[in-house]
Amino acid sequence: MREIVVISGKGGTGKTSVCAALAHLASAGSRGAGQGVVICDLDVDAPDLHLLLAPVPRRREAFMSGNEAVIDRERCTRCGTCAGLCRFGAVRQEGDAFEIDPLRCEGCGVCFRLCPAGSIAFPERECGEWYISDTRFGLMAHALLNPGQENSGRLVSLLKQQARELARENGAQTILCDGSPGVGCPVISSLSGATLAVAVVEPTPSGVHDFERVAALCDHFRIPVALIINKADLNPAETARIRALAEEKGRTVAAELPFSPDVMRAMIAGKALTETDSPLAGLLAGAWKTIDGLAARADSRKTPNL
Structure with a gap:
């Protein structure tokens, strides 16, 4: 199984349009009615890949991560200890009552652990949702x-x-990922375990600079990099x-x-470029x-898991 991650050093390079086209080509060239690619x-x-692929969710789950303090007003004695302890200004007072601003709470748990009355709960924080969906190109x-x-x-x-679980269950040989732009934590997580990174680059000074940063990140993790230069004719130099x-780096x-x-x-039109008669479709197929x-x-050079 191989993982291909489409990345870019900056936003707006055309990464998602390229990824949608590659997903179409990967599914068209695979067996099993589009199940050869996840x-x-x-x-x-x-996220914006869904705008082109129109996914239909078959599974929807809340993403829980971290914790958030919540004051039980019935048990609160209004002592103000929580307000004195909080270093993020998350505890605010309304009249003689205290409550916690969820936008300021960092989930450190100090107020929860040190409240004399034990009136503060510390439930998990719902940070978003994740989905498993069907698309015309596969799961x-x-x-x-x-x-x-x-x-x-x-x-x-x-x-x-x-x-990876979907790929194993469906016998898919390829996982194609639309990664985050930049070089931050989401990009590092995106590249974890990747077989190949495909960098979509714009021919501008900032585009080159940001590409060099993300390419250095790939080098650090020993992930080979291929390039697609988008809007190449706008700046030949x-x-x-x-x-x-x-060429210098062997990419x-x-x-x-x-x-x-x-x-x-x-x-x-909500289509991948390769679903149209654009001349770009042939270039992307190549x-x-x-x-x-x-x-x-x-993938053939990877060291087997021991």
Whole structure:
């Protein structure tokens, strides 16, 4: 089983459009009515792959992570100990009563443990939801983190675990993940156990800079990187610079995609680019052939689990 993670050093590079196209190509080239690939949207803070794949949930679960203090007003003696202990300003007073602001509570548990009256509960915090869904390209694991909630790295890990279980149950050989942008905790979780990273890069100074950061992260975890240069024709000088960087590091440029309004048209229609007659579809098909081959070779070099 191989895991391909589509990443980008920054947002807005076209990563999700590329991932949707690769999911279509992977499912079209597999056996078992689309069950040869499991799709996973790991951009849990701002997911949008569902806009193109129209998933129909078959399983829906709350994502519980961390704890949140809650005052029982019936048992509270109004002593104010909790307010004096809280270092996050989460305890507020209304009249002679105290309550906890859930947006400020960091879940440290100090008030819960030291309340003299034992009037503070400490239940798990619901941070969002995760889903297992059917799409026209195969099964999909995805989620949505509630606004302002943390632990996105933990939710990403949960989704990857679910995707691996789905792949084993359905005999899928490929897990294709739409990763988070940047180099933070969600991206590190996205890359954990990956066979190959596919970096979608824009030919701009900031795009090159952010690509170098995410490529260094992949190097740290010894994950090979393939590149897709998006809007390559808008800045030939930076495109040449990216190509030179890839050659220097021994990385494969799987495709150079020109700027095209077809991308927006496909998004509005809720389709992957490869479901349209856009010239980009042929370029992406060639890119998938290269990426699939690279992933197969990388998978064959993996050390077996002991």
